[in-house]
Amino acid sequence: MHPLLGSAADSVMRLAMTDAAIELNRPENFFNREISWLAFNQRVLHQALDPRTPLLERLKFMGIFSNNLDEYFMVRVASLLQQIEAGVSKRSPDGLTPAEQLEQIRACLGPLVEQQHSHFYRELRPLLAETGIHLLNYNDLNRTQQRYLDQYFAAQIFPVLTPLAVDPAHPFPHISNLSLNLAVLIQDDSVGEEQFARIKVPNILPRFIELPAKTRRRSQQPIVWMGVPIEQVIAHNLSTLFPGMSVIDWFVFRVTRDADLDVKEDEADDLLLAIEQELRKRRLGAGSVVRLEIEAGSPASILEILMNGMDLDPQDVYALPGLLSLEDLMSLTSLPLPELKDQPWTQVVPKRLRRVQMPVGEDLQRSKPSEESEDIFTVIRQRDLLMHHPYDSFAASVEQFVAQAATDPHVLAIKMTLYRTSGDSPIVQSLMQAAEHGKQVLALVELKARFDEENNITWARRLEKAGVHVVYGLVGLKIHTKVVLVVRQERNQIRRYVHIGTGNYNSKTARIYTDLGLLSCREDLGADISELFNYLTGFSKQRDYRKLLIAPVSLREQMIGLIDREIQHAIAGRPAAIRAKMNSLVDPKIILKLYEASQAGVEIDLIVRGVCCLRPGVPGLSDRIRVISIIGRFLEHSRIFSFHNNGQEEFFIGSADWMTRNLDRRVEAITPIEDEAIAAELRAILDISLADDRLAWDLLPSGEYQLRQPVDPETPHSSQQQFMNRAATTR
Template identity: 45%
Template sequence: MRLNYTDPENFLNRECTWIKFNERVLREAMVPSNPLLEQLNFIAIAASNLDEFFMIRVAGVKHLIESGIKHIDISGMTPQEQFEAIQDMVHKQVQQQYAYYNIIRNKLRENGLQFIHVSDLNEEQHLWLESYFEREIYPVVTPMAVDSSHPFPFLSSLNLNLAVLLRKKQCDISVKTAILPVPSSVIKRIIKVPNTGVSNGTEKKFLFLEDILGAFAEQFFLGCDILEVVPFRVTRDADLDIDDDAEDLLIEVEKSLKKRRKGASVRLELAYSSSRMLKEFLRRELQLEEKDIYMISGPLDCKVFFSFVGTDGCDSLRYPPAVPQPSYELAGIDAPDFWSAIAKQDIMVHHPYETFTTVENFIKLAATDPNVLAIKQTLYRVSSRSPIIAALAEAAENGKQVTVLMEVKARFDEENNIFMARKLEQAGCHVIYGIMGLKTHSKITLVVRHEENGIRRYVHLATGNYNGKTARIYTDVGILTASTLIGVDASSFFNLLSGYSDPPQWNKLAVAPINLRESIYQSIEQETSLARQGKKAVIIAKMNSLLDKAVITKLYAASAAGVQIKLIIRGICVLRPGLPGISEHIEVHSIVGRFLEHSRLFYFYNGGKEDVFISSADWMPRNLNERVELMIPVEFPPHKERIKRILSLYFHDNVKAYSMNSDGTYRYLAKERKNEEPVHAQRQLQYEAEEKNDEIKHKNKYF
């Protein structure tokens, strides 16, 4: 009997699997081995994830419902069914989030960090707060009345506000409504209270800005009695509607960014203490349904804890420093010898265990080396103070040919990327603003250098962005190479991006949306064929998300043929492992730890030849069809062994790993394997990087 691998029952819903991922993030807030402030940080991460989820994914589902289009997802769910499943799961998750927060808050108090209310202040502290309010807060807050002559104001997405119910003192029986914006963009939202009077000098006490505003609300409404003050926050649709046929893509993106700020409401978060009257008033004004309202039993917008985690004097409540180490493959090599080192053999760097400075120095050296003729680079997300931007600008000022593809459609980085692009243009760089209809998500730098034997190309290829800030917390792999064939491909790739060149016959690179999908198919089918011949067949793949139906169908066929498939997928996974006759040979693990797992690594046994790849692409339709992506073969034997070792460590992790069940739920492997020797992949990789660096220092000391 022929199996139907494409049956909707063989797939999970994308949105529900993402919510399950965020559950795993949130669960880290209750892991005792995580220091207390790091537990709070996971609360903030989960909150940040939810914000983006509502702005993009929930907004998208709402659009589908409103459009009336009969769209059925990969798992057979209608938009309305998806919306109901999302709301049910997220309401429960938010309740769990604040239950965890309240547990952590109590533990923080035991460790001398206390969130208090204005009513908890002693007399001296009250005097201090009155002075602080008058000096710092009152001058910047503008109350907004809501009545027949003052329509409900437009409230920006994710900004915190106070809804106020009040009544005139002079026997006025009518209840009026007003809005007080919480100015957390210009005043710290968590404010340290000075220790005075009988306070314990070792304690650190903190007030939330919205609590202070609420306590002093009558100062903004003189002659009124304050009946109710409730914090609330609106989340709006933030997906950009960009016309790729526009004559000027940069102007089109800037126009869309202005529209983003005024998107339709998709969520209302409201303090649990709110009256029914106020809740209904806000629901009506924001045109939301009852299920769109989230009643919060704690501080709204837990992203505020990102900054609080760095509170001075609390090192024991945070992870010990994890210092990125120098690349051991470049040990003892000074800048002038950098080129010869890469020409001699490929160099692999593994972030954040090895420093991103290696990549920054590669570009800085290219900018100042008189023998470098040209630098070409793709940029997707860059930090606001990027040394790479400075180096590229310097290179152009030094007379080199500098070409940068700056992806101005990188979600939530659009404004920063536009600013950086203009900065590069002013320095004399040639800047390309993406390709019509596609996002450029590839990570590649090409340096063209004149040497004794002619022109040589040096290339950096990676799984992660050229962002030194995220490179300290995201796991990614990069390769520096002087391979002639990869260099030729790199030149062809940039010609494809910048001009009208037809795709070439690629030597080494697989490029989406040209041939990357077909390359993945070929590798999976190769293992399937070997398994059907009774030979050993293995696929190990690590990525952020797995969503592509056609690729999953190939994996199901491979599993049914007997291929052993091990998947390490951090987030979305709509594949169902363990289905009889379909995915019995597929295991799915997920690692959630101190660092965000971002690297895309792939291994195919191939009859013992062992094909290894790194890539910028997840196996999702958008990556394979709608983005410019790269997959690169790793052929240098020591690097193949390094990546095999990384994959093995991740798959055997029994400290931070989860295993997926066929119904989409996850098991925490630490509970199942508590009697085994602990394997903590991230900690082990950090330890090994430090150990190698210590060995090199020790060797250099005596030789």
């Protein structure tokens, strides 16, 4: 049986065999959220296992899998442990208590991590060596190479190391989050007593120490890079750290701590200060330890010291065969070996924007403005414009929009939300420039964007110093929506221009995340977004919007209403269908409504990249629901919702997934699409994605994901490749 399934297959069989009407809200009708996430990360790992993936990209996915797991433990596992400690026994929709969920997580994780490490050592490491990338062990080196590393240790590593003894006079030291450490057993020969010491591997030095060309042995194999893990260099020079002592043994270990922020917003006088205080705690690693990773074969004596020192149970320990912290392998993907990577993709400037003035961004190669040049506002006035990133250029569209607004003398105000942005964000620079030009500029910065809090605080302070009015969100809600409003004086009228997107205003992720964005000057959208900003910054209690679906105000009710309308069409014998693309599908009420729609005869196709708690394809329950997940070189992040509406198909795009947090605890904006050409483009995106037979996985009723096999192995249908081809030839 598949390791992530448990007894799910049996539940499906019981459902399929019953003749009675199926009760919708039963635990067996839902997949567990945490286990579904592990299934998603397993699909990520498959990219590292798949020989069709270029070698250095396989190494990248190996690192992404490990990095994903770190965040999973720091947030999801930590939350379950907190619930157990607090005595919470509330069951998840699939019927599991927090303790039962943890038990299933541990059962699923063991085989996955074992598969990851086994594949790295048996497959990837030898393949890397064949191509000239030699990651060696210290013991494999010749004496010349070892002598070089010993000298490197003395000059570069030894001065920054601090061995910490553990004995009655020295309490167990604090182990920082995600740090790599050596547990060392030493012995004082004069008394014959074993002692324990901990050495933190300095993260300011490279994880893998490269050997210079002069030390490399001659070989028939090519050598592009050769090196060893830094912890092995330290381990083989322990005698210099403990003179007069005998080193008995050493093992590498690593801890993961609860890193979620605990901010009592309703009690905080200053949210910025409260977040900063919590960030200091995170940097100090104040959260409790939720995972101990240690090299397999570590003696019981070392494990006992570590577990007692960090108050851990045996089930919190993960013994791993070989290198820890495999995400550090991603550093090797920067080696100059283009033949081992995906072919570079240069974002395409949409045709309608190619005559726009003021080129921005390194990826744009355009001539200087001419008499035929247009400003971006002229282009938007002609017709709404849809961008599909990373196929369409983010720099030439979104960044250009904000950059021109910052310098245009007719622009009076710019307002935008910032959930996550890059460290060198051109958009933030444009906002500061706009404020310097005397425009009214508002930036709504979400301080609680997980793991980006510190970055957002830095930019918030810089924006404030430049004269931008910065607002830090609402108590109890995250501002997750992606919107920009530009107010412009045009002759005798005020016109509002808007951008509504599915992704963050982040130039770096815009190169690797698939997202959609709409540029428009429709008055109804401009009025809605104006009122949305009033809701976010003032005391407005606006509930009715002209076009936008806004969470937590009305989005849930309106989505339920759109599904209900398809149900009524089906009951009346009319064609009825729902197609949707999102990151996650978790909300029980939405899932139950989709089950109801399936039973009524609505055909439903869902593209859900990550967590999906809906069980598709169950006879009598969800036999008209199909779910796929697409995992490829770009991270699928766009959200599209399509409702057939008896042939009058309606499309929506925006920032919200069908998750309870998006519908009830975040501010989100979903916009209808009323331009027929844009609707046709969204229809094509869904058609191409649903037909994918290279990157797509079908979710089975059992909970297993099955990778689709190409109809023609010689010409697999990769949706992401097709989008690149379309952008290069038609956009």
